[in-house]
Amino acid sequence: MTAAHTYPSTWRRPPQILTHRGWRIGIQLGILAYLILAGASIEVDWQRVAMGLERGQRFVMGFLQPDFASRWNDISRGLIESLTMTLTSTVIGVMISVPIGIGAARNLAPRPVYLICRGIIAVSRALQEVIIAIFFVAMFGFGPFAGFLTLSFATIGFLAKLLADDIEEIEPGQADAIRATGGSWWQLINYAVQPQVMPRLIGLSLYRLDINFRESAVIGIVGAGGIGATLNTAIDRYEYDSAGAVLLIIIAIVMLAEYSSSYIRKFVQ
Amino acid sequence: MSEISHYSQIWHHRTPKTRLFMWMGWLSLVALFLWCWQLMNRDTIWFFVADAPRQAADIGSRMWPPRWEYLPELLIPLWDTINIATIGTIGGVLMAIPVAFLAARNTTPSPRILRPIALFIIVASRSINALIWALLLVAIIGPGLLAGMVAIALRSIGFVGKLLYEAIEEIDPLQVEAVSATGADRAQVINYGIVPQIMPAFWGISVFRWDINIRESTILGLVGAGGIGLKLQGSLNTLAWGQVSVILLLILATVVVSEWISAKMRHAII
Numbered sequence: 058m059t060a061a062h063t064y065p066s067t068w069r070r071p072p073q074i075l076t077h078r079g080w081r082i083g084i085q086l087g088i089l090a091y092l093i094l095a096g097a098s099i100e101v102d103w104q105r106v107a108m109g110l111e112r113g114q115r116f117v118m119g120f121l122q123p124d125f126a127s128r129w130n131d132i133s134r135g136l137i138e139s140l141t142m143t144l145t146s147t148v149i150g151v152m153i154s155v156p157i158g159i160g161a162a163r164n165l166a167p168r169p170v171y172l173i174c175r176g177i178i179a180v181s182r183a184l185q186e187v188i189i190a191i192f193f194v195a196m197f198g199f200g201p202f203a204g205f206l207t208l209s210f211a212t213i214g215f216l217a218k219l220l221a222d223d224i225e226e227i228e229p230g231q232a233d234a235i236r237a238t239g240g241s242w243w244q245l246i247n248y249a250v251q252p253q254v255m256p257r258l259i260g261l262s263l264y265r266l267d268i269n270f271r272e273s274a275v276i277g278i279v280g281a282g283g284i285g286a287t288l289n290t291a292i293d294r295y296e297y298d299s300a301g302a303v304l305l306i307i308i309a310i311v312m313l314a315e316y317s318s319s320y321i322r323k324f325v326q
Numbered sequence: 327m328s329e330i331s332h333y334s335q336i337w338h339h340r341t342p343k344t345r346l347f348m349w350m351g352w353l354s355l356v357a358l359f360l361w362c363w364q365l366m367n368r369d370t371i372w373f374f375v376a377d378a379p380r381q382a383a384d385i386g387s388r389m390w391p392p393r394w395e396y397l398p399e400l401l402i403p404l405w406d407t408i409n410i411a412t413i414g415t416i417g418g419v420l421m422a423i424p425v426a427f428l429a430a431r432n433t434t435p436s437p438r439i440l441r442p443i444a445l446f447i448i449v450a451s452r453s454i455n456a457l458i459w460a461l462l463l464v465a466i467i468g469p470g471l472l473a474g475m476v477a478i479a480l481r482s483i484g485f486v487g488k489l490l491y492e493a494i495e496e497i498d499p500l501q502v503e504a505v506s507a508t509g510a511d512r513a514q515v516i517n518y519g520i521v522p523q524i525m526p527a528f529w530g531i532s533v534f535r536w537d538i539n540i541r542e543s544t545i546l547g548l549v550g551a552g553g554i555g556l557k558l559q560g561s562l563n564t565l566a567w568g569q570v571s572v573i574l575l576l577i578l579a580t581v582v583v584s585e586w587i588s589a590k591m592r593h594a595i596i
Contacts, residue, residue, distance in 0.1 A: 070518070095409040098471065105468040113466040141362035148359050183578055187457065187545045191562065196381045198374035201366045252339075275455040278549065288458065292465055300462075304454060311453035 112295075119297030120304065128291065128299040135287035136306065138201040139273040142283055146205045147266045150212025155258075157213060158220030159246065164232075165224060174217070181214025190276040201282030208269045208276075215268070219261055220254065227253045259325050263318040270314060274307050385567060392575060393568035400557060400576055407553035407580070410474040410546065411539040417475065418482025418539075419532050425483060426490035432502075433494055433520065444487070451484030456542040460551040474551035478539050486535055493527040494520060529595045537588035544577045 072081060125132070160166045160174035189210055193203040227250060235249040277285020284303060291300040340348070427433045429444035459477035467473050497520055505519035547555020554573060561569040 070522070091412075095413055098406060098409055099413075099475070100470060101472050102468060102470070106472075109465075109467040116462065116466060137365060141366035144362045145359060145366055148355070183581060185541060185545055185577075187548065188574065188577075192385070195385060196378040198371055200370055202370045202375060205366060271453060271455060275457050278457060278461065285458070289461065292461055295465070304458075308450050308453045312449050315449070 116297040116301070119299075120301035122298060123302035123305050124296075124298035125302045128287075128296070128302075131287050131290070132284070132299070132303060132306070135277070135282075135284035135303075138204075139270065139277075139283035139285075142201045142204045142208060142273050143266060143270045146208035147212060147262060147269050149205075150209040150265065150269075151216060151258075151262050153209065154213045154215075154217035154220060158217040159224065159250075161217060161221035162224035164227075164229075165246070165250070174221070178214050178218045178221070181210055182218065186211050186272050186276055187279055190279050190281040194280045199280045199282070204273060204276050204281035204283055207281055208272060211272065212265050212269065216261055216265055220258060223254050223257050224250060256325050260322040263321055267311065267314045267318055271307075271311060388565075388567035389571040391568070392571040393566070394572060396569045396572050397576070400554060400573065403547075403552075403554040403557050404576065404580065406471055407543050407547075407555070408540065410471055410478055410551070410553050411536060411543040411584075414475040414478025414543065415482055415532065415536045415539050417479035418535070419486050421479065422483045422486035422490060425487040426494060427516070429487060429491040430494035432497075432499070433516065444491075448484045448487045448491075451480055451482075452488065453484075454481070456481040456539075457545065457549060460546045461549045464550045469550035469552070471552040474543060474546045474553060477546060477551060478543055481542070482535050482539065485538070486531055489531045490524065490528060493524045493531075497523040526595055530592050533588045533591045533595070537584050540584040541581055544580065 157174045157177055160170045161178055163171055166174065186207055190203065190207040193206045193210075197203045197206065231253065232245060232249040235245050240248065273283045274285045274288065277283040277287070278289045280286070284307065288300060288303045288307075291297075291303060338345070425444050425447055428435070428440050429448060431437065431441070434441045434444070456477050459480050460473055463473040463477050467476070501523060502515060502519040506515050510518065543553055543555075545555045545558070547553045547557065548559050550556070554577065558570065558573045558577075561567075561573060
């Protein structure tokens with residue numbers, strides 16, 4: 058007996074994802090090369106950064122000691138715009154996305170309708186909210202009305218797609234049962250489809266309400282009203298304590314919305 | 327039979343009381359909507375709204391045809407945008423990993439102190455959009471790619487952290503027990519008991535976030551954080567609508583390609 062039968066005394070974990078050695082080394086080298094190339098493209102002005110760090114410190118201080126009082130008028134106006142914009146755009150967006158969602162479900166709609174509705178969804182999903190907002194501001198003027206249209210448009214892509222996917226996955230037995238009783242297309246929707254997708258539709262609408270509020274804080278930066286405009290002004294004027302107050306309000310409302318919507322969703326489903 | 331004649335002859339889905347309750351709910355929603363609509367449109371100038379179709383036609387006619395000669399100028403900003411998204415994602419994921427382990431109920435060292443802090447980091451990062459992070463960071467560290475990368479990284483912590491800690495909480499505890507039964511210490515338990523279980527989820531989440539970050543980084547330039555958004559801002563400010571349409575088509579193409587790559591990669595991993 059010679060050393061031919063010695064077993065390795067250490068164990069190495071086998072690779073999980075890329076099992077071929079060549080691929081592994083190749084991809085690692087590729088990543089390294091990319092990082093070097095990409096790192097070279099960053100130009101950092103360290104003097105500017107050092108100067109900014111002091112400003113960053115002031116911002117952190119502003120965040121820790123937010124000033125709600127001195128700009129309260131502007132903050133409350135922005136907040137009201139954001140909240141009303143969120144609610145109206147969600148309601149309108151849901152109202153439009155229900156027919157589009159039904160039209161985009163393969164098991165309910167004829168082929169041409171299906172393609173048109175899926176096209177609308179694709180367009181709405183492909184464009185960023187901010188880019189849509191830029192166009193709506195150019196068309197409808199500054200203010201929350203442009204923001205309302207932006208968010209409604211964005212809601213359609215989100216909600217109609219998920220609703221259509223949900224309708225395509227319903228239990229076909231119930232639809233067959235309604236058809237067998239001689240129900241019309243409307244009765245089919247009302248008695249077979251709606252009860253099955255309603256809980257999820259409500260859940261998704263609440264989730265979208267939450268997203269719309271977050272987005273309403275952003276589109277204000279390009280002039281579509283809401284709390285984003287207030288925040289932008291505060292930062293432009295280097296009033297970091299007011300900006301900190303706005304950010305804390307946004308975080309608080311988002312947390313509140315998230316908890317209450319998850320609670321309502323649990324209650325509904 | 328006469329004894330059932332007091333039942334309603336028409337079948338209803340719900341009892342009268344629930345129906346009344348639901349009507350009240352819908353009514354209050356409509357009332358709330360109308361009230362919000364009034365409040366929102368206090369300052370709306372309806373003349374501009376009525377004028378919008380004409381404006382749209384005007385902008386449309388200026389945007390078409392796209393100025394394709396502008397395309398070569400956009401390639402370096404596009405490369406910058408992809409770098410912002412990729413390096414930002416890497417940074418965000420690296421920061422999200424410890425946060426996720428602190429936030430997961432089964433791995434957190436102190437559920438009373440560190441877990442709430444980690445959860446707050448996740449919520450704060452998630453509720454503030456990348457554009458707002460960029461706005462802050464441009465004011466702090468100056469305009470440029472670095473601000474965009476840090477903004478994307480800070481924004482990614484919440485998303486990756488949340489999904490990752492949920493994945494950690496859902497692992498199979500038997501494997502962890504098996505590893506700790508061999509006498510492994512804490513780090514070894516994490517390395518051999520937990521990491522292999524969350525690896526596919528981890529890569530899936532990271533690639534998914536990278537895809538979202540490509541979308542978000544295209545607009546970061548609007549507030550000065552570098553990339554193709556800077557060109558978009560410049561073209562919008564100079565009313566060069568032909569250039570705007572080229573940029574938008576390029577952004578659209580980039581988004582479609584990144585979505586395709588991410589779908590392929592997630593398909594290969596999971």
